[in-house]
Amino acid sequence: MAKSNIGKLFEFMSLMGQLKRVKRTGWVLKHVNEPESVSDHMYRMATLSFLVDPSTGLNKEKCIKLSLVHDMAESIVGDLTPADRIDKSEKQIREEMAMKHISDLVSEDLGKELYSLWEEYEHQTTPEAVFVKDLDKFEMIFQAHEYEQLANKPGSLQEFFDSTKGKFKTPQVQEWVKELEETRAQYHEKDTEGT
Ligand SMILES: Nc1nc2c(ncn2[C@H]2C[C@H](O)[C@@H](COP(=O)(O)O)O2)c(=O)[nH]1
Numbered sequence: 001m002a003k004s005n006i007g008k009l010f011e012f013m014s015l016m017g018q019l020k021r022v023k024r025t026g027w028v029l030k031h032v033n034e035p036e037s038v039s040d041h042m043y044r045m046a047t048l049s050f051l052v053d054p055s056t057g058l059n060k061e062k063c064i065k066l067s068l069v070h071d072m073a074e075s076i077v078g079d080l081t082p083a084d085r086i087d088k089s090e091k092q093i094r095e096e097m098a099m100k101h102i103s104d105l106v107s108e109d110l111g112k113e114l115y116s117l118w119e120e121y122e123h124q125t126t127p128e129a130v131f132v133k134d135l136d137k138f139e140m141i142f143q144a145h146e147y148e149q150l151a152n153k154p155g156s157l158q159e160f161f162d163s164t165k166g167k168f169k170t171p172q173v174q175e176w177v178k179e180l181e182e183t184r185a186q187y188h189e190k191d192t193e194g195t
């Protein structure tokens with residue numbers, strides 16, 4: 001018997017709940033205390049989207065939607081990291097299948113919207129997608145800085161800064177990165193003075 005609509009909607013709602021339980025693997029691998037979830041990460045990206053500079057002409061609402069959809073497939077696939085050594089095409093196939101499943105759980109129109117938002121981000125086909133990919137990396141290094149402070153281990157998450165160095169494409173986020181690196185350096189200096 002075909003799944004009832006309410007059964008499919010509840011499966012969608014449960015998968016969105018799963019995002020609250022999928023821990024971000026990058027932090028788990030570094031033994032961070034109480035690592036954030038995928039939904040924590042996407043939530044902050046969505047709030048950072050409100051800060052988009054209006055002079056860029058970027059569609060803020062689109063950036064918020066892209067932030068909230070870009071890792072939605074991880075509710076099924078999990079959070080794969082560069083360390084997992086799964087090639088990009090395999091990761092893309094797994095996430096594509098997951099997004100097709102998720103899109104099928106909701107109305108045709110909403111399913112098309114969710115899937116096309118995911119494709120837009122995945123293939124970087126709009127300036128909003130490029131900006132949100134910058135937010136993806138920036139949110140990660142900002143979180144790394146916060147974890148270093150919380151654990152009082154300055155520099156312990158340097159690899160997240162190294163792996164994203166030079167990869168930011170939008171001037172607004174490039175400026176944020178520069179300010180964050182200066183703030184982090186001051187924090188290091190204070191720490192070494194205190195030792
Ligand atoms: N240990 C590391 N993990 C990293 C690095 N760069 C990304 N990551 C992690 C962070 C997430 O858990 C995952 C991918 O995140 P997405 O938001 O792109 O799905 O990979 C790194 O340099 N070191």
Ligand SMILES: [Mn+2]
Nearest residue numbers: 041070071136
């Ligand atoms: Mn992400």
